[in-house]
Amino acid sequence: xxKNRSLIxxxxxxxxxxxxxxxxxHQIIANPEKYRKSCEGKILATLFYEPSTRTRFSFExxxxxxxxxxxxxxxxxxxxxxxxxxIADTVRTVECYADIVVMRxxxxxxxxxxxxxxxxxxxxxxxxxHQHPTQTLTDxxxxxxxxxxxxxxxxxFCGDLKFGRTVHSLIKFLSxxxxxxxxxxxxxxxxxxxxxREEIIIKNNIPFEEVEKMEPYMGELDFLYMTRVQRERFxxxxxxxxxxxxxxxxxxxxxxxxxxxxxxxxxxxxxxxSIEVDNDPRAQYFNQAKNGMFVRMALIxxxxxxx
Amino acid sequence: xxxxxxxxxxxxxxxxxxxxxIQLFNYLQxxxxxxxxxxxxxxxxxxxxxxxxxxxxxxxxxxxNFLGLLDPNITVxxxxxxxxxxxxxxxxxxxxTNIIKCKNPRCITSTENYFDQxxxxxxxxxxxxxxxxxxxxxxxxxx
Numbered sequence: 064x065x066k067n068r069s070l071i072x073x074x075x076x077x078x079x080x081x082x083x084x085x086x087x088x089h090q091i092i093a094n095p096e097k098y099r100k101s102c103e104g105k106i107l108a109t110l111f112y113e114p115s116t117r118t119r120f121s122f123e124x125x126x127x128x129x130x131x132x133x134x135x136x137x138x139x140x141x142x143x144x145x146x147x148x149x150i151a152d153t154v155r156t157v158e159c160y161a162d163i164v165v166m167r168x169x170x171x172x173x174x175x176x177x178x179x180x181x182x183x184x185x186x187x188x189x190x191x192x193h194q195h196p197t198q199t200l201t202d203x204x205x206x207x208x209x210x211x212x213x214x215x216x217x218x219x220f221c222g223d224l225k226f227g228r229t230v231h232s233l234i235k236f237l238s239x240x241x242x243x244x245x246x247x248x249x250x251x252x253x254x255x256x257x258x259x260r261e262e263i264i265i266k267n268n269i270p271f272e273e274v275e276k277m278e279p280y281m282g283e284l285d286f287l288y289m290t291r292v293q294r295e296r297f298x299x300x301x302x303x304x305x306x307x308x309x310x311x312x313x314x315x316x317x318x319x320x321x322x323x324x325x326x327x328x329x330x331x332x333x334x335x336x337s338i339e340v341d342n343d344p345r346a347q348y349f350n351q352a353k354n355g356m357f358v359r360m361a362l363i364x365x366x367x368x369x370x
Numbered sequence: 371x372x373x374x375x376x377x378x379x380x381x382x383x384x385x386x387x388x389x390x391x392i393q394l395f396n397y398l399q400x401x402x403x404x405x406x407x408x409x410x411x412x413x414x415x416x417x418x419x420x421x422x423x424x425x426x427x428x429x430x431x432x433x434x435n436f437l438g439l440l441d442p443n444i445t446v447x448x449x450x451x452x453x454x455x456x457x458x459x460x461x462x463x464x465x466x467t468n469i470i471k472c473k474n475p476r477c478i479t480s481t482e483n484y485f486d487q488x489x490x491x492x493x494x495x496x497x498x499x500x501x502x503x504x505x506x507x508x509x510x511x512x513x
Binding site for chain 1: 475476482492
């Protein structure tokens with residue numbers, strides 16, 4: 064039963080519960096008209112303490128397409144956070160006006176803390192370099208639509224695996240499934256955090272390799288998940304400049320991939336995927352963005368207990 | 371061999387790693403005690419070679435989680451009528467609350483602090499813990 068639950072981390076829901084969300088998302092894609100009044104009279108609050116385009120727009124579009132309404136802020140300077148209000152007080156106030164809350168925050172664990180102060184569902188839309196579970200919903204829906212299921216696949220993750228919250232959430236989700244294998248492609252400084260390696264990958268006996276080149280492994284991959292080196296996560300600009308151009312996927316490198324290797328990216332990209340790759344049918348990152356809206360529609364419906 | 375009189379009713383904290391008894395003494399705020407307390411350092415030990423011991427001539431509340439975190443080899447003996455009435459074997463605690471702070475500058479606990487600081491055990495051998503909020507792994511250094 065997902066009604067009134069919060070989604071902070073991929074481990075908050077069971078495999079069966081995720082299946083319910085994906086099944087509903089597929090039904091919405093097949094017949095969106097059926098759901099256009101499902102959330103009439105309901106209000107979604109979007110609390111974005113950090114900039115966002117896709118995640119905020121897709122949540123807002125999702126609620127509007129379900130017939131609901133949206134309130135919120137897109138930067139903390141336009142909220143009481145600028146006056147020093149705690150997140151606990153902010154969400155307790157928002158709970159008085161809304162039926163469901165979406166929160167993005169630069170501090171890791173902020174949505175977990177916030178969820179403990181409200182009795183309505185709260186969704187983590189990204190907390191620092193930690194987790195981004197609804198991007199994982201987007202990614203999984205895309206993977207399912209391209210290859211049927213997530214099991215028995217080889218996944219390459221490339222770029223900033225240390226601060227890449229979408230990578231952390233996706234690995235956490237995939238590690239609960241059979242037959243997956245990971246290639247973790249990054250500079251040494253941007254390798255996955257210890258808790259992902261030790262607590263998730265090794266504990267689940269997932270075969271994996273941490274490597275520093277993408278070309279030798281691309282032919283084996285079902286999916287290559289590219290990520291941006293995020294300037295905003297670095298305390299030191301020099302480190303960012305030194306690392307930002309280490310992995311750039313261009314048409315020449317795509318020749319190393321198999322005809323069935325799909326390219327995913329949570330977006331936004333800077334230069335880690337050359338524009339020339341966009342027209343390759345294996346480039347699926349803009350379809351991912353579209354799927355994000357549908358799966359967030361399904362999530363809202365489930366957490367509000369409407370479906 | 372220095373002799374310390376045995377106690378009638380109280381607590382003996384034994385097998386403390388030599389040199390760390392003073393930290394435990396300070397944590398338990400035994401310098402403020404109004405009853406007799408003995409801190410014995412570098413006592414001979416068959417198992418450890420040297421060890422520290424604390425004898426408290428009173429029954430006080432002790433946070434066994436903290437002691438287990440400090441050193442799970444410590445033993446706590448509760449004394450009644452001059453005899454050991456209970457022997458507490460410590461273990462590395464599964465969860466620790468408000469004993470250590472998260473050092474990750476990106477963690478929400480670095481800016482907001484009106485809730486408990488909770489850590490969960492990752493590896494008992496390494497005594498490593500995971501922050502409940504940001505998942506950062508730490509090895510508490512209490513000594």
